[in-house]
Amino acid sequence: MTKKLISLALIALTAAPMTAGSAFAIPRLAQEAPPPHRPTDKAEAAPAAPAPETRGLAGPYLAARQAAIGNDYATAANYFLQAMAQDDTDPFLQDSALVALISAGEMERAGALAVTMSDQGRATELARLMQRSELARAERWQDLVNAIDNSPAPQGDDPEQGAPGGNMLLDKMVRAWALLGAGNARQALSAFEELGKVRGARPMVNYHLALAKAKVGDFEGAEQLLADPNTGAHILGVIARAQILSQLERNQDAVAMLEGTPGFEEEPQLVSMRDRLEKGETLPFDSVRTPADGIAQVYLTFASVLATNEEPDPLALIHARLAGYLSPNLGEARLLTAQLLQGFGQYDLAENEFEALRELGEMRPMAELARIDALTRADRLPDAEKAALSLTAAYPDLAQGWIALGDLLRQQDKFSPAVPAYDKALALIGPDAGEARWFPLYARGIALERSGQFPKAEADFREALKLRPDSAQVLNYLGYSLVDRSEKLDEALELIQRAVDLRPDDGYILDSLAWAYYRLGRYDEAVAPMERAVSAMSGDPLVNDHMGDIYWMVGRHREAEIQWHRALSLEPTPETETDRIRAKLDRGLDAVLADEKAKSGK
Template sequence: MNRSSALLLAFVFLSGCQSLAPVSPDATSPVEDSTSAPEKPKVYSSFSEDTVFSLLSAELAGQRNRFDIALDNYVTQAINTQDPGISERAFRIAEYLGADQAALDTSLIWAKNAPDDLEAQRAAAIQLARAGRYDDSMVYMEKVLQGKGDTHFDFLALSAADTDQDTRNGLMKSFDRLLQKHPHNSQLIFGKALLMQQDGDAKEALALLEQNPPEDGEVAPLLLRARLLQSLNRGKEALPLLEKSIRKYPDDKRLRLTYARMLVEQDRMEDAKTQFSSLVQQYPEDDELRYSLALVCLEAKAWEEAKGYLEDLIARESHEDSAHLNLGRIAEELNDPQGALIEYGQVGPGNDYLPAQLRQADILMNNGRTDEAQKRLVSARDAQPDYAIQLYLIEVETLSANNQGERAWKVIQQALQQYPDDMNLLYTRAMQAEKRNDLAQMEKDLRLIIQREPDNAMALNALGYTLSDRTTRYAEAKTLIEQAHQLTPEDPAVLDSLGWVNFRLGNLDEAERLLRQALERFPDQEVAAHLGEVLWNNGKQREAKQIWSKFLKDQPDSPVLRGTIKRLTGSETL
């Protein structure tokens, strides 16, 4: 195409751009319509030949998927011409491509040259917020507010979530400044409430929203109010609020979905099932809702209903792996191990693959088909080499759980021959060695892990606990466990170990304090056994028996609990 032809086409293209700025009224003549009043003349800015050619080149580049050229040309011409139409087009391209700096630059040019265009001012405000320039952003958003346009103060607040406290404090001052001018503006109030929530001021945020009810049609403040109530452990108050809102806005998806999820959190599965069912009827093409409904049915133990929804998902080719995994779980619940194996066998690589492999192995081993289970896992490793290490771990753990310790040892040795530097395999061998009473091998593997990963809290804790439980090296054990505790101070397993080593050292009160914390965070039979033993030795036998009795109700055959009780009382029964 020669340059003259290109320019002619460019002028045709440009004449269709409504956003090009008009100049003098006599530059063009309107076309009169005999049946309507004459239009005001549309007159477009005159551009240089180079500008027109650059813009045409940009459009042609875009048609050929050379968006880099299109963006570069448009940004250049937006800067050169300062034309609002060109800068808007440049901004749209930059936004589409995720070119953040170009989007910011062109939005500012657009806003500068179209001061009365609320969309331009809003675009500049949002881009400035994305760049972390919140004070500048508020200046542009205030222009939108003054023009009575739709502001996005909520976006400004949300975009500041990951910033430092000083930045959020500055943004809060900007909100307060604008609220002095516009004290009843619901968008400003909502944005400030979001900032308060981010700062952990849930009570203050809730009070602000309750003092300033949203305008009709504003649902987001209602949702935030419900979430704040939930975060303050007042979820039962959130439900009536959402119920009232749903009656007012029955077709609002967000309201009903939030309500349904809160019902799940409060363990009201039948009510949640009703709400998710209603959502699926309203939005029959939304498979996320259908999958959620299936999971709620599973929680409610409505096996046949869950099965129907999961089979629907498979027919719709949506969530297929998760559907097969959950159909396998249903089959297990219905005592159909063969059906479960069929479902688990259809789960492909992805998030659900390893859980399906684990369940297959466990079912087969529980039914005396250990050889078949191992053959399947070997085949799986051959077919999916990316999962080989995890599949080795599954094989070892399921063999060990099914009292096949020698086979488990052979498999972990084989795995480490193939992957000698894998920390998870080394840790697993250490745990298997401990079960074989091979404490030397266990310590060797754990110290190798700690040498390579000094901050591996799991290895530090495992070695420290074993030394405190199986040897008399208590001081050394305490040092290791304290290192783990510094790394993971809230980990109940570490708290349990720290409590146990203090018991071994005779620090009964400190041991009791730590073990109570551990049991509160993780109600486990072994922690209960430890706490009971400490209480027993600290003159609190009645409380020790109460704790043991409570956990025996859930696990009457627990060897840890029964062994502890027999050792201390002379009988396995209380």
């Protein structure tokens, strides 16, 4: 796959453009898997109980705090509002409710609360930010300018230093767009140019200055700014620049720019623009239809910056929500909001945003892959499978789409149908792609092994190991497969030991090591790693069953029976495993093994 350099959001407060997924990397589905014959852990948290009825202030407040800790924004908002019904003068409760409402996307309720806070003289920074968004939506530009001019300096900014911090920078950029809306174009452009002097802010500010220039008809000035990769090397910048070049009657330059953009073929909107340009169509400049769109992109810029941290700042979601509220057709805001919600574990809310993207006609491959992952994490596997099928139908040459489909089929134990999906992905990736082939080879190997095609699976695992010799999961899976089949046991033990060296605390791998010793008849050596595996995975029925077998073989029969009872209590699958454990409890492992040997004729 071509390395994508198009950011899913905007550039940060540095000179370097963001790369694809820098706001949030799209997780690949089920990269790791337990060894064969052990079902994927599908245990999910128990469904949340209905919200309890509460009385007074303490109950709703504590319930709200608990919901907020779990990022359950809608529930938190409702409980905070219940608490406010008991005390509507507490600024902490009000601000907490406002955070939850915006995070949940309940913008109208958030706007009403912000007005209430202002009327009571208790407006916080967030309440003021919400009110300014409402003024922009209403196109009350001069009122917005006045609101910013009359507000106290944002916390964390030191006006005496002459260099605004992040909050003041945001205010001043919003103010510049509001000036443009109020008809003061010269002042607006001057304001952006002055902000460009702030250390580290020039690329971001110049992007907005370019949009403002284009909005007032200065396409040449806008093109000069966006031609700088530090300013325009992100998807919104590429779109704006293509429109500007077309307005300058430079369609061929726009086509060359688009086709030279990394990841171009994976962005339907860019491909569509190229096709229209090649037909001689003059593209309208509609990246910013109104100053509200410009302000939305300011919020999106700051959301992107806040989302680049290893642990995204919760304020990133606030700014992304505000961007989508001001400009509902801004697909990048919807996408970033969805990715952030996904990162915070709010998969159903994320799905709402992905669905909004689809309604906008933006079935973008990277967005769809993220949507599929969100559906999967929300345990909506049939819906995720349908989405993956739609993606592969719309983009049959997208290898990642076929990998996602294969992963979904595999997670639903549809191992045979998963194999052709991985076949297609590997064919698209090509035989000389190196590291890019590793995961689909490993995943196809799992699907082949679980569908009874071990020779082919073994070939895939060995090819994957050539690409990544220190892959603990492949070493373990292949080693365990060989152990389970009683084939090449010495090599299997070596493979698993290498995996243990790489991941000494992994319960699955420790179980594999112990079981390899068991198969080799080295029962005493099997005890220690299996005890460590049980300690790490006490809720796994197979690990407890294995522990029982090993205890039996070293003469610890009572402890073996305890482990088998525990394995039964954990509801092992399939039914044959349950019957075998009961047989061991009734007659002992020796008798069970003797019966199995007699039946097999070995």
